[in-house]
Amino acid sequence: MAKNDCRTKLMEIGTRLFAERGLHGVSIRELSQEAGASISMISYYFGGKEGLYSAVLQEQFACFDQIEEIRKQGAEPLDVIEGYIRWTLQRHRNNPYLLRFYTSELTNPTLWFHTIVQPAIEKIIRILIDVLDDGIRRQQFRKELHTGNAALALAGMANYFFLSTLATENLVSHSAENDEELIRQYAAIFTQGILASPP
Amino acid sequence: MAKNDCRTKLMEIGTRLFAERGLHGVSIRELSQEAGASISMISYYFGGKEGLYSAVLQEQFACFDQIEEIRKQGAEPLDVIEGYIRWTLQRHRNNPYLLRFYTSELTNPTLWFHTIVQPAIEKIIRILIDVLDDGIRRQQFRKELHTGNAALALAGMANYFFLSTLATENLVSHSAENDEELIRQYAAIFTQGILASPP
């Protein structure tokens, strides 16, 4: 196998298997076999199974570095909210494994939760809170809004749609075709609510 | 140890350990030791580690049987929505382990996902969809609302608040003291949105 092709292949298979069954659910035997490499390559490149896991985790959460893009200069709060929903959907579409690591680390944190996962999530929630505060300052949003809780509500809507897929695919379509429609709907629910007329 | 005290203790410790580290992250050696019982008791009572896990899972999701209570006879859709949020919050407060099994099974389903977890989640989402359809029929909710997506949005808000705790406790208080306030806020966001004035 060509140089570093082995490393790449181990990362690729490791991502899939760790996502599907978690750190403890995968053996390096099976992993290396699926990658078509020898078992010792995992120690050679990553210093062991946990090293490979942390490398995979780092790669998975690297996409959070680009989150600032949803807050382009002078963007309206409403645009940023829609941008966040779109960004979240695309993130999960592009990488169906991310949510597995995301929720697995939130509920069963490993050693790397505090260095990799928590900062990424905090960063994005902080941005949402800032945007909501900004909208209140501009008198666009209700001034009694608790922006922390509201930010979590928005993140929850966007992420749970994917999280629940396996249990709700009989009830609700999760096809990517409807994503733009979904973005509109979720932006509308979050900003205008579901009521037909103002209370 | 008194009869069936052993069984109960194994369930109790199993619940905690499986929640914290997943099915594969726990050994029956450690589990039985923490329960103060012999390792062979797990086979005796549950037929093995997986049997214990499925028993724990069944117990955890039993609370979903009572969900119909949020839809008492003749309740207004708005009341049911608030009732759902309150019921979800209390469910997680009463049992901090439930969400671990819930998300772990959604992202890394075991053999018992389809018999225990999926029916429970489907049932609750179906009720929410029914309630939203009812609200549209009564002309309380916007008639163009996609009730499936909206139901997932509501469930997402309520569940993600807890799911994100570990990553967002520096930004947002997750104390149970604020639960009634949170219920009001989430009901308000879902029904009225965050805008200061109608668009």
Added chain:
DNA sequence: GTCTATATTGCGATAGAC
């Protein structure tokens, strides 16, 4: 850089005593 072979530890399950 990649392999095979092996050392060592820990796993789940159960037989058999009490």
Added chain:
DNA sequence: GTCTATCGCAATATAGAC
């Protein structure tokens, strides 16, 4: 109903050949 002792296997890690 509960225990101890043990079986057979799979786990991770690594030494050493190429």
